[in-house]
Amino acid sequence: MIDRSGDRKTIIKRKKVVKSVLYQLFCLALGLLLMTPIIYAVCISFMRPDEVLTKEIHFFPKSFYLGNYITALAQTNIFRFMFNSFIVAFVSSVVRIVTASMAAFSFAFFDYRGKKVLFYLVVGSMIIPADVLVVQNYFTTAELRLINTYLGMMVVFFVSAMNIFVMRQHFMTYSKTLREAALVDGCGNFTFYARILLPSSTPVIATVFISSFVGTWNTYLWPLLVTNVNNMRTAQVAITMLNINEGSSYGYGTIMAAAVMILIPSILVFLVFQKRIVGGMMTGAVKG
Amino acid sequence: MKKRAFHFIEPYLYLLPAFSMLLLFTYYPFVQNAILSLFTVNKFREIKEFAGLANYVRVLTDEKFLRAMGNTFIYVFTTVPISIVFGFALALLARRHHRISIAYEALFALSMAVSASVIAMIFQLAYNPSMGIINKLSGISVSWLTDPKTALLSLIIVQIWSNIGYNFIFLFSALRGLSDEVLESAQVDGAVGIKLLGKILIPLVSPTLLFLLVKDIAYAMTTASLTLILTTNNGATGQPNGATETIMSYIYGKAIIGTNYNAAFAATMVGFILAAIMMVFSLILDKKKVNYD
Numbered sequence: 001m002i003d004r005s006g007d008r009k010t011i012i013k014r015k016k017v018v019k020s021v022l023y024q025l026f027c028l029a030l031g032l033l034l035m036t037p038i039i040y041a042v043c044i045s046f047m048r049p050d051e052v053l054t055k056e057i058h059f060f061p062k063s064f065y066l067g068n069y070i071t072a073l074a075q076t077n078i079f080r081f082m083f084n085s086f087i088v089a090f091v092s093s094v095v096r097i098v099t100a101s102m103a104a105f106s107f108a109f110f111d112y113r114g115k116k117v118l119f120y121l122v123v124g125s126m127i128i129p130a131d132v133l134v135v136q137n138y139f140t141t142a143e144l145r146l147i148n149t150y151l152g153m154m155v156v157f158f159v160s161a162m163n164i165f166v167m168r169q170h171f172m173t174y175s176k177t178l179r180e181a182a183l184v185d186g187c188g189n190f191t192f193y194a195r196i197l198l199p200s201s202t203p204v205i206a207t208v209f210i211s212s213f214v215g216t217w218n219t220y221l222w223p224l225l226v227t228n229v230n231n232m233r234t235a236q237v238a239i240t241m242l243n244i245n246e247g248s249s250y251g252y253g254t255i256m257a258a259a260v261m262i263l264i265p266s267i268l269v270f271l272v273f274q275k276r277i278v279g280g281m282m283t284g285a286v287k288g
Numbered sequence: 289m290k291k292r293a294f295h296f297i298e299p300y301l302y303l304l305p306a307f308s309m310l311l312l313f314t315y316y317p318f319v320q321n322a323i324l325s326l327f328t329v330n331k332f333r334e335i336k337e338f339a340g341l342a343n344y345v346r347v348l349t350d351e352k353f354l355r356a357m358g359n360t361f362i363y364v365f366t367t368v369p370i371s372i373v374f375g376f377a378l379a380l381l382a383r384r385h386h387r388i389s390i391a392y393e394a395l396f397a398l399s400m401a402v403s404a405s406v407i408a409m410i411f412q413l414a415y416n417p418s419m420g421i422i423n424k425l426s427g428i429s430v431s432w433l434t435d436p437k438t439a440l441l442s443l444i445i446v447q448i449w450s451n452i453g454y455n456f457i458f459l460f461s462a463l464r465g466l467s468d469e470v471l472e473s474a475q476v477d478g479a480v481g482i483k484l485l486g487k488i489l490i491p492l493v494s495p496t497l498l499f500l501l502v503k504d505i506a507y508a509m510t511t512a513s514l515t516l517i518l519t520t521n522n523g524a525t526g527q528p529n530g531a532t533e534t535i536m537s538y539i540y541g542k543a544i545i546g547t548n549y550n551a552a553f554a555a556t557m558v559g560f561i562l563a564a565i566m567m568v569f570s571l572i573l574d575k576k577k578v579n580y581d
Contacts, residue, residue: 030378056424136317159305161314270401
């Protein structure tokens with residue numbers, strides 16, 4: 001007698017494996033389809049000018065042509081633009097963490113008059129979309145003589161109500177007894193905040209930092225408003241100025257090469273820290 | 289005595305940096321804008337006379353602004369639901385863990401890391417009537433961004449693409465966060481397919497859906513980036529002929545390109561109030577439908 005049931009089991013198992021593989025391949029294909037615009041940009045960035053201009057349909061470049069990248073690097077200030085973006089994104093993310101963690105520390109660990117009202121002021125500010133304020137903020141920044149300065153490009157990003165909220169949620173779960181023990185040991189509040197609370201909160205700090213970095217790196221409207229000299233443009237603003245409609249003569253190949261280059265940092269940060277970004281957003285945004 | 293005083297003000301000191309920025313760049317500009325919108329100001333923003341609601345009347349009877357409002361509503365009512373549905377569908381597909389799921393999860397989420405200006409530049413080429421891939425592949429000949437019939441639609445498509453990653457990632461982590469027991473017991477009770485989706489999954493992730501709804505609406509109501517990048521030429525916003533003008537691009541055109549602050553300030557308040565109404569509306573929905581258990 002041959003063990004038929006065993007056969008059937010392997011067949012069922014095999015069917016399941018095939019199904020699962022097909023399912024995953026389907027999802028992968030769908031993902032690639034969704035990313036067609038990015039793949040398209042990468043392909044164009046490696047095409048020779050006549051390949052871009054042709055009326056024939058072809059998606060992939062015929063050769064691995066680097067001329068567009070060389071033009072983008074040599075004729076535009078792309079490194080300067082990316083450096084500007086980096087400074088703005090990095091410094092404002094760091095400052096955000098300082099302002100948000102201090103405020104969250106106050107909200108989570110102290111009792112005082114007016115705390116509720118002050119907290120409502122923080123939460124309430126979230127209903128005012130930032131873009132609604134850009135015009136008035138532009139005047140303030142101009143009056144402070146911060147047009148075309150890094151400080152001016154960053155200053156509106158120095159506080160984020162959402163970050164305060166996320167960090168407060170996190171600090172609320174922090175053990176109160178640990179803090180009391182620290183205070184009994186003669187540790188002042190600030191020492192507790194700087195030496196104990198912050199170092200033990202690195203996961204939430206990392207989350208806030210990363211999502212902040214990607215967000216400010218990608219921002220467009222504000223840096224457009226407060227800069228008007230080429231050298232101070234951020235990458236996101238500069239790329240739209242390579243635009244053919246704006247009267248410049250860079251071909252689409254070069255523009256796509258520049259686009260790919262300024263995509264790389266945010267995509268890298270995003271891919272490496274994807275899980276953290278999600279985790280941190282969730283704790284603050286929804287579970288609260 | 290000194291020590292007690294310090295003890296009293298200490299918690300406020302920790303709030304000081306955050307609140308000084310919040311006051312200077314959120315509350316002050318908001319209040320300033322609200323007040324100035326009630327006055328006639330010159331191009332140096334000096335108050336000339338009290339205007340009451342005259343600025344509002346002028347803006348609300350300006351055909352260009354009405355067009356911008358209409359476009360903004362079309363923008364909100366298309367981009368928000370469609371991108372949430374797409375994001376949710378992708379999240380359902382990626383819900384179960386598989387060997388290579390990390391790869392397609394990343395692909396589904398990636399549009400979140402792509403800035404408005406980069407994706408706008410890519411689509412500008414794709415929409416190009418002669419060398420763009422869209423006309424080449426479809427064989428039709430449409431001037432996507434300059435034809436009044438397709439211009440707004442073109443921006444809406446770009447915006448939907450941009451939103452999908454963001455919506456996916458939130459809904460995906462909400463679905464992954466559901467406990468297996470809840471889902472298994474639901475399946476034992478005969479909830480599969482559409483029933484599982486409608487009776488179990490959607491109610492369970494409703495807080496996330498609501499959060500995305502509010503956030504996406506606020507964004508779509510107050511965005512101008514795509515209009516400014518793709519359909520603004522020689523200082524005229526929202527081309528062709530106002531077809532892609534949004535409330536924010538109208539404000540940008542009035543305040544930054546022109547110096548008509550009377551219109552800009554009133555339009556800003558109208559934009560804010562409309563966005564706030566939409567958000568409150570979703571929150572009312574929240575009270576009725578959303579399940580926080």
